[in-house]
Amino acid sequence: MIEIDGVHKSFGALHVLRGVSLKVAPGEVAVVLGPSGSGKSTLLRTVNHLEKVDAGTVAVDGELVGYRRSGDVLHELPEREILRQRTKIGFVFQNFNLFPHLTVRENVAEAPLSAQRRPKAEVAETVTRLLLRVGLADKADAYPGTLSGGQRQRVAIARALALDPKVVLFDEPTSALDPELVGEVLDVMRDLARSGTTMVVVTHEIGFAREAADTVVFLDEGRVVEHGPPGQVIDHPQHERTRAFISRVL
Amino acid sequence: MTTTAPAVRHATGPKVAPTRHPFRWLAAAGVLLLLAMAANSLVTNPAWEWEVVGQYLFAPSVLRAVLLTLELTALGTVFGFLLGGVLAVMRLSPNPLLSSVAWGYVWVFRAVPLILQLLFWYNLALLYPRLSFGIPFGPSFFSVGTMDLIGPVTAAALGLALHQGAYAAEIVRGGLLAVDPGQREAAAALGIPRVRRFFRIILPQAMRSIVPNAGNEIIGLVKGTSVVYIMALPELFYQVQVIYMRNGRVVALLLVAALWYLALTTVMSVVQHYIERHYGRGR
Ligand SMILES: Nc1ncnc2c1ncn2[C@@H]1O[C@H](COP(=O)(O)OP(=O)(O)O)[C@@H](O)[C@H]1O
Ligand SMILES: [Mg+2]
Numbered sequence: 001m002i003e004i005d006g007v008h009k010s011f012g013a014l015h016v017l018r019g020v021s022l023k024v025a026p027g028e029v030a031v032v033l034g035p036s037g038s039g040k041s042t043l044l045r046t047v048n049h050l051e052k053v054d055a056g057t058v059a060v061d062g063e064l065v066g067y068r069r070s071g072d073v074l075h076e077l078p079e080r081e082i083l084r085q086r087t088k089i090g091f092v093f094q095n096f097n098l099f100p101h102l103t104v105r106e107n108v109a110e111a112p113l114s115a116q117r118r119p120k121a122e123v124a125e126t127v128t129r130l131l132l133r134v135g136l137a138d139k140a141d142a143y144p145g146t147l148s149g150g151q152r153q154r155v156a157i158a159r160a161l162a163l164d165p166k167v168v169l170f171d172e173p174t175s176a177l178d179p180e181l182v183g184e185v186l187d188v189m190r191d192l193a194r195s196g197t198t199m200v201v202v203t204h205e206i207g208f209a210r211e212a213a214d215t216v217v218f219l220d221e222g223r224v225v226e227h228g229p230p231g232q233v234i235d236h237p238q239h240e241r242t243r244a245f246i247s248r249v250l
Numbered sequence: 251m252t253t254t255a256p257a258v259r260h261a262t263g264p265k266v267a268p269t270r271h272p273f274r275w276l277a278a279a280g281v282l283l284l285l286a287m288a289a290n291s292l293v294t295n296p297a298w299e300w301e302v303v304g305q306y307l308f309a310p311s312v313l314r315a316v317l318l319t320l321e322l323t324a325l326g327t328v329f330g331f332l333l334g335g336v337l338a339v340m341r342l343s344p345n346p347l348l349s350s351v352a353w354g355y356v357w358v359f360r361a362v363p364l365i366l367q368l369l370f371w372y373n374l375a376l377l378y379p380r381l382s383f384g385i386p387f388g389p390s391f392f393s394v395g396t397m398d399l400i401g402p403v404t405a406a407a408l409g410l411a412l413h414q415g416a417y418a419a420e421i422v423r424g425g426l427l428a429v430d431p432g433q434r435e436a437a438a439a440l441g442i443p444r445v446r447r448f449f450r451i452i453l454p455q456a457m458r459s460i461v462p463n464a465g466n467e468i469i470g471l472v473k474g475t476s477v478v479y480i481m482a483l484p485e486l487f488y489q490v491q492v493i494y495m496r497n498g499r500v501v502a503l504l505l506v507a508a509l510w511y512l513a514l515t516t517v518m519s520v521v522q523h524y525i526e527r528h529y530g531r532g533r
Contacts, residue, residue, distance in 0.1 A: 048439055079444065086441035097436035101454045101532045111440035114450070143532035163440065 001026045001167055001198045002047060007056035009042055009222075016042050018222035019056070024167070024215070027196040031209040031230070034219035035245060040202040043219065044169045047200070048089040049082050060089055061166045087115050090160030090168035094175050096152045098144040098159070104131065105140040108159045116163065123162075130158040134188050150181030154188055161192075168192070170201040204249050210234055218242045302502035306493065307509060315489035316510050322403075322475040322485060323514075326410030327468050333411060334418020339448075341423055352419065359416035365477045368409040372402065372481050406478040414471060421463045425456035457529040465522035469515045486510055 002024040009017040016039045024030045034040050045051040047058055049066035057074070058065045065085055067074040077085075099107050105127055112123045131137045134154040144152055153173055160168055170189065174182040186208050193199060193212040203209065209216050209230050216233040218225045218241075225239050237243045292298060306312055341352035359367075384390030429452050437447040476487035484492070490503040 050435060050439060083438075083441040083443060086439060089439075091436075091439040093432060093436060093439075095432055097430075097432040099433065099436070099451055099455075101529070103532075110450070111442055114443060114446045115441035145532050159440070 001028070001061060002200065003057075003059040004043070004047070005057050005059075007043070007046055007058060008054045009039075009046060009051060010054055016222050017046070017053075020219070020222065020224055021056075022217060022224065022227070024198060024200060026198055028214045029193045029197075029199045029201065029212050030215045030217055031213040032200065032202045032217045032219055033204070033206075033209065033233075033245065033249075034202075038219045039222045040219055041171050044091070044171050044200065044202060047167075047169055048086050048091055050091075052076075060085070065089075083115060087111065087163045088166045090163060090165035092153070092156050092160050092168065092170045092173050094172040096144070096149075096156045096176070098152055098156055100144050103141050103143055104136065104147075104155050107144065107155060108162045111159070112162050126162055126164075127158075130161055131155075133161075133191075134158045135184070148181060149177045150184045153177065153185045157185075157188055157192075167198040167200065170199065170203065172202050172204070174203065174205060206234060206246070206250055218245065220245070297501060298505065299499060299502035302499045303505050303509070306490075306503060306506045311484075311489055311493070312486070312506060312510070315484050315486045316514075318403075318484060319472065319475050319486040319510075320514070322406055322410060322478065322483075323468065323472050325407035326414045326471050326475070329407070329411035330414025330471075331418045331422070331464065333415030334420075334422050337415060337419035338422035338426060341419065342426060356416045356419050359413055364409065364413045364474065365480060367413055368406060368478060368481060371405040371409045374405070402481050402483050406475075406481055406483055410471065410475065410478075413474075414467065417467055418464070421460055421467065422456070424463070425458075425460035426452065428459045429455045454529060458526075458533075461522065461526050461529055465518065465525075469518055472514050472518070473511060 002022070004020055004022040007017050007020045008015070020039075020043055022030070022043075032040050032043070042051055046053050047060065047065065049058075052066065057067070063085065064074075066077055066082055068077055069075075099110070102110065108127045108130060109123050112118045112126060113120065118126075127140070128137070131140055134157055136151060136154055136158070139147060139151065139155070144155065147155065153176075157168075157173075173189070174185050177185065182205070186205060189199070189201070189208070190212050201208070201213075213230045215227055216230045217227040218233055218237070218239075220241050226233055226237065226242055232238075233242065234246055237246055337352045337355055340348040341356075343349055382390040433451055433455060434447065437451045442451065475485055478485055479488035479491065482488065486507050490507045494500045494503040
């Protein structure tokens with residue numbers, strides 16, 4: 001479903017991604033672990049072309065993201081095409097990034113209406129269904145500012161799901177939350193994982209990784225140091241750096 | 251627990267005496283006295299000539315002048331902020347040509363005094379007797395006499411709008427920059443088209459900081475229109491001057507103008523309050 005192949009990315013002199021390759025199969029949940037600054041967010045952002053890669057390719061659902069290949073050359077796609085591709089890729093941010101001037105309902109409905117141009121009635125149904133799913137049916141007409149952090153992140157998840165995406169990317173979805181609110185967000189994510197959603201989750205929640213992940217990827221200094229099932233990477237890490245990191249976050 | 255302690259004390263402990271503020275009372279009394287003196291002089295000093303004020307406040311020539319003032323304000327505001335919006339977007343664009351042109355515009359038009367600019371536009375006909383539209387250095391499609399195209403009202407509105415545009419550009423730019431970059435990012439990640447992103451997501455949030463500053467500017471512009479008196483346009487300030495030159499009732503007529511400016515800006519402040527409330531929703 002997602003194929004990241006040899007991706008490099010630099011910001012000026014800072015070489016953030018140094019040849020990252022990663023495959024995520026349909027329905028698979030991949031959890032990306034790694035110290036702060038190791039390039040996790042940057043990696044996720046290359047997947048929906050919020051960040052352009054310097055080298056390598058990213059494909060989602062068999063389609064090259066952001067570029068068209070002709071022979072040996074990659075040409076950047078026109079904006080319209082990139083936006084269309086992004087509707088297949090849900091993104092959940094650490095800071096929610098809900099639209100504060102729109103109600104919960106309007107937040108969730110915005111992209112299906114304006115990016116996918118789906119009919120109003122159908123979108124309304126989708127919104128109702130999704131808010132029910134994340135347990136916020138009663139908050140449809142509330143503004144994000146009146147919600148708790150956990151509720152906001154659940155709205156953000158509903159908003160990402162409203163596009164009916166092929167994959168959903170989570171960038172530290174619980175890091176901005178008070179500890180007592182982390183559980184309700186992880187519950188929603190576990191539910192998604194069980195229902196067969198393809199997910200890439202950057203998180204420091206080792207418990208979530210152990211239960212929900214099919215694959216755990218350890219990223220350090222822009223490289224995949226090791227990857228495998230949680231029982232292996234978390235409980236029996238092969239590399240010294242993985243071991244050091246795991247012992248710090250456990 | 252600090253949260254439970256006051257409740258306990260409330261039930262059993264000593265009462266908290268309200269703090270006294272003798273100087274507040276003194277200051278208030280002083281201000282009241284001054285207000286009373288001002289009111290007394292306004293009412294009793296015959297030099298204010300209230301009956302003359304009453305006579306001219308709703309005189310047709312004054313009402314027409316108020317209308318022209320409103321018209322100039324409206325034109326200056328609408329075209330000024332349209333121009334300012336475009337300049338702000340240009341200034342923020344990654345295209346260095348667009349952003350430096352916008353920067354240059356703001357640089358020039360904030361530097362040149364409005365009154366000078368107005369005279370300049372008014373006299374444009376001397377500089378360019380005919381205006382023609384066509385390809386630079388190439389053929390011209392049509393041309394018109396400058397005087398026909400730019401009458402005094404157009405010249406005044408143009409000057410006000412161009413001047414206002416420079417300030418509006420900075421206000422809009424500040425507003426756009428004040429929006430959390432995460433908002434743009436989230437909208438882009440959702441695949442929302444660029445134009446929609448701007449008008450539905452970014453601009454409404456930018457309006458929260460644009461509106462108070464814009465309100466200031468527009469209220470400034472109501473009074474700013476008074477400088478077009480140098481172009482002999484019968485807006486409010488020019489009109490009262492014409493009248494008091496004729497009848498010598500200077501103070502009364504200045505008061506007429508002042509009351510109208512007060513009324514106009516009051517209405518605008520009220521409108522601003524509702525607009526702010528609209529864009530403040532959700533907070
Ligand atoms: N837009 C950017 N411009 C410059 N440097 C950036 C930018 N985005 C990220 N970086 C840098 O890239 C490195 C990796 O960042 P990031 O991917 O956010 O790491 P992580 O999410 O693993 O903490 C950091 O050193 C960060 O400062
Ligand atoms: Mg990060």
